[in-house]
Amino acid sequence: MDRYRITAVSYLNTKPLLYGLLNSPIGGQLNLELNIPSDCAQKLKNGQADLALVPVAIIPELQQPRIISRYCIGAVGEVRTVCIYSDCPLEEAETLYLDHHSRTSVELAQLLLKEYWHLSPALLPAQEGYIRKIGGRTAGLVIGDRTIGLDKKFKHCYDLGEAWQQHTGLPFVFAAWVSTREFDAPFLQAFNDALASGVSQIQKLKYLLPSPAPDFSLEEYFTRYISYQLDEAKEEALHRFLSYLNEKQGAAKPMPVFQR
Numbered sequence: 001m002d003r004y005r006i007t008a009v010s011y012l013n014t015k016p017l018l019y020g021l022l023n024s025p026i027g028g029q030l031n032l033e034l035n036i037p038s039d040c041a042q043k044l045k046n047g048q049a050d051l052a053l054v055p056v057a058i059i060p061e062l063q064q065p066r067i068i069s070r071y072c073i074g075a076v077g078e079v080r081t082v083c084i085y086s087d088c089p090l091e092e093a094e095t096l097y098l099d100h101h102s103r104t105s106v107e108l109a110q111l112l113l114k115e116y117w118h119l120s121p122a123l124l125p126a127q128e129g130y131i132r133k134i135g136g137r138t139a140g141l142v143i144g145d146r147t148i149g150l151d152k153k154f155k156h157c158y159d160l161g162e163a164w165q166q167h168t169g170l171p172f173v174f175a176a177w178v179s180t181r182e183f184d185a186p187f188l189q190a191f192n193d194a195l196a197s198g199v200s201q202i203q204k205l206k207y208l209l210p211s212p213a214p215d216f217s218l219e220e221y222f223t224r225y226i227s228y229q230l231d232e233a234k235e236e237a238l239h240r241f242l243s244y245l246n247e248k249q250g251a252a253k254p255m256p257v258f259q260r
């Protein structure tokens with residue numbers, strides 16, 4: 001049988017999910033690749049992946065998107081690794097770089113600037129090395145492992161998970177397991193069981209993974225900040241976020257089907 005082509009985000013917060021998948025009975029059926037989120041999105045869109053952990057912001061760009069798992073990369077309030085950094089208060093920032101690794105958080109940042117902070121700095125597309133340009137009146141959105149330690153480097157740090165929660169009272173979903181093709185029920189069951197098993201073994205991962213910084217607790221990050229369950233409140237948040245994107249793009253794209 002052909003192996004399924006799976007693409008997942010290359011950041012630390014995906015490791016519990018990958019640990020579960022690779023140690024599961026279906027581990028051998030998976031042809032796994034890791035990419036930055038914007039590339040995961042591109043690979044699913046191009047048909048280079050059968051199933052991918054993708055930024056939810058690209059769901060409206062897909063033909064017949066299916067969310068095939070009860071697990072995701074989410075947060076209930078503070079997430080720690082999706083933040084706007086600046087040396088001036090955000091209201092004084094004239095320009096803001098939008099991380100090129102990201103698809104969801106660049107949209108979330110724009111939503112929050114408009115609806116929550118009521119600010120309109122000039123938005124700049126980022127390129128490799130842009131973090132060095134943050135300073136003065138220039139702010140920057142940064143996601144993933146590159147954020148670790150940046151809170152000590154810059155005077156201000158605005159956590160997008162926390163701001164979204166203050167704005168809506170809801171958790172948030174950054175990335176979800178999405179497919180544009182159908183999988184049979186036994187595979188989906190095995191896939192979800194594998195993810196559940198990974199999340200339940202987080203305690204082990206702190207011994208297996210190198211800590212990215214001396215004062216960074218992987219266990220705290222995986223259990224207190226990242227929230228893996230795609231529960232009802234996160235579904236509501238996802239619906240709200242995708243409705244905002246539809247409105248912004250002036251397109252009434254159907255909501256993704258849940259098949260899990």
Ligand SMILES: C=C(O[C@@H]1C=C(C(=O)O)C=C[C@H]1O)C(=O)O
Nearest residue numbers: 037055081102103104105144174
């Ligand atoms: C919480 C995070 O969410 C990430 C943010 C994404 C985005 O902005 O497009 C995509 C995937 C997630 O892994 C993170 O990686 O720090």
